[in-house]
Amino acid sequence: MSTTRYVEQNALPALLEALRTAFGQEQRILVPVLQPAVKESVVFKPWQLGMAFTLKKATVPPKEAVLPPCETLVQYKRTKNPENPAELTLEVTEETHCQPTIVFGCRPCDARGFSILDRPYLQGPFADPYYQRRRESLTVITQTCNSTGNTCFCHWTGSGPTHPEGSDVLMTAVENGYWLEAVSPRGEKLLAALSLADGAPHADAAQKVRENVNATLEPAPDLSKTQARLAARFTDADFWRDQTARCLSCGGCTYFCPTCYCFNITDEGDGYGENPGRRLRTWDSCMASHFTREASGHNSRPNTQDRMRNRISHKFSTYPETWGTFSCNGCGRCISNCPVCLDIRAIVLAATSD
Numbered sequence: 583m584s585t586t587r588y589v590e591q592n593a594l595p596a597l598l599e600a601l602r603t604a605f606g607q608e609q610r611i612l613v614p615v616l617q618p619a620v621k622e623s624v625v626f627k628p629w630q631l632g633m634a635f636t637l638k639k640a641t642v643p644p645k646e647a648v649l650p651p652c653e654t655l656v657q658y659k660r661t662k663n664p665e666n667p668a669e670l671t672l673e674v675t676e677e678t679h680c681q682p683t684i685v686f687g688c689r690p691c692d693a694r695g696f697s698i699l700d701r702p703y704l705q706g707p708f709a710d711p712y713y714q715r716r717r718e719s720l721t722v723i724t725q726t727c728n729s730t731g732n733t734c735f736c737h738w739t740g741s742g743p744t745h746p747e748g749s750d751v752l753m754t755a756v757e758n759g760y761w762l763e764a765v766s767p768r769g770e771k772l773l774a775a776l777s778l779a780d781g782a783p784h785a786d787a788a789q790k791v792r793e794n795v796n797a798t799l800e801p802a803p804d805l806s807k808t809q810a811r812l813a814a815r816f817t818d819a820d821f822w823r824d825q826t827a828r829c830l831s832c833g834g835c836t837y838f839c840p841t842c843y844c845f846n847i848t849d850e851g852d853g854y855g856e857n858p859g860r861r862l863r864t865w866d867s868c869m870a871s872h873f874t875r876e877a878s879g880h881n882s883r884p885n886t887q888d889r890m891r892n893r894i895s896h897k898f899s900t901y902p903e904t905w906g907t908f909s910c911n912g913c914g915r916c917i918s919n920c921p922v923c924l925d926i927r928a929i930v931l932a933a934t935s936d
C-alpha cells in the first residue's frame with residue numbers, strides 16, 4: 583500500500599515552499615505558469631514565493647528539467663608557449679553543476695516523456711553524464727488529468743490520463759484539494775517527510791475521479807502492426823509526399839515534443855586569452871533542412887517528406903525496434919502547435935492501414 587497525503591487547494595503555495603528543501607537539499611521547483619502572449623501559453627518556470635501558477639496542461643513540456651535547450655558541456659582554455667608558439671596547452675573543465683529539481687504539476691504524458699528519454703540517454707552502451715546527473719536528482723509530481731483534450735491520444739501509445747510511468751507522486755484533484763499518492767520509492771520518501779494530512783479519507787473520491795476520466799476514452803486503434811507497416815512504407819515516396827504536403831519544415835513539432843531529443847554541438851570562442859571557450863549542446867530538430875547536411879554539402883534528407891518519414895518512423899518504428907515501445911506518448915502538442923494543423927495521428931493511421 584503506497585503512502586498517500588491530502589493537501590487543500592489553498593495550501594499549495596505552502597507545499598511548494600516546503601518542497602524547496604525536500605531531501606535535505608535546495609531544490610529548484612518548476613511549476614506551470616500562465617504566459618499571456620498572442621496565443622495564451624503555459625510554460626514551466628522556477629517557483630518563487632508569491633508567484634502565480636496554474637495547473638493547466640503546459641503548452642511546453644518540462645523536458646528542460648533534464649535536457650536544457652542550451653547547456654555548456656565543457657569550458658576550455660588554450661595557451662601558447664611564447665618561447666615556442668607551436669607548443670599549445672589545452673585545459674578542459676567539465677561542467678558538472680546540477681541543481682536538484684522537482685517538476686510540479688506536469689501531466690502523465692510529460693512524466694512518461696522522461697522515461698522515453700531515459701532509454702537512449704541512460705540505457706544504451708553509454709550513459710550521458712549530463713543527463714544522468716539531472717535525471718538522478720529529478721522528482722516528478724504529476725497531476726492526473728480530469729479530462730482529455732481533443733488532441734490527446736496518450737492511450738493509443740500505452741499511457742493514459744492517470745498513468746504513473748515516469749512519476750514519483752501522482753496528484754488527483756478532489757473536492758477542495760488534491761490527493762497525493764507515492765508511485766515510486768522516491769515519491770514514498772518525499773511524502774513520508776512532508777507534514778501533510780493523511781490521504782486515506784480521500785482515497786475513494788480520488789479513485790472515482792480517475793475511473794471517470796478513463797471511462798471517457800474512446801477505444802484506441804490497434805497499432806500493433808504500425809512498427810512493421812512503417813518499415814514497409816519506408817521507400818513509398820508517394821505516401822510520404824502526400825502526408826507531408828502541408829508541412830512548412832518549421833520544426834515546431836519537435837521543439838514542443840517531450841520525447842524529441844536531437845541536439846547539435848558547437849564551440850563558442852577560441853579559448854585564448856582571459857575568457858574560456860565553451861562547448862555547447864543545443865536542441866536541434868530533425869525537421870530542419872540543415873540537420874543532416876554534411877560538411878561536403880550532401881544532405882541525406884533533402885526534402886520535407888524525407889524528414890517527416892524520419893520523424894514518424896523514429897517514433898513509431900525504429901525506436902520501438904530498439905526499446906520495445908513507441909517514443910511518442912500521445913501528448914498531442916505537435917498537433918496543437920503545428921501552424922498548418924498537421925495531425926500525427928492521421929499519418930500513423932494511414933501508414934498502418936493496408
Ligand code: SF4
Nearest residue numbers: 829830832833835920
Ligand atoms: S510543426 Fe507542422 S509545419 Fe512545422 S515542421 Fe512540424 S509538421 Fe511541419
Ligand code: SF4
Nearest residue numbers: 839910911913914916
Ligand atoms: S510526437 Fe507529438 S504527440 Fe507524440 S510525444 Fe511528441 S509532441 Fe506529443
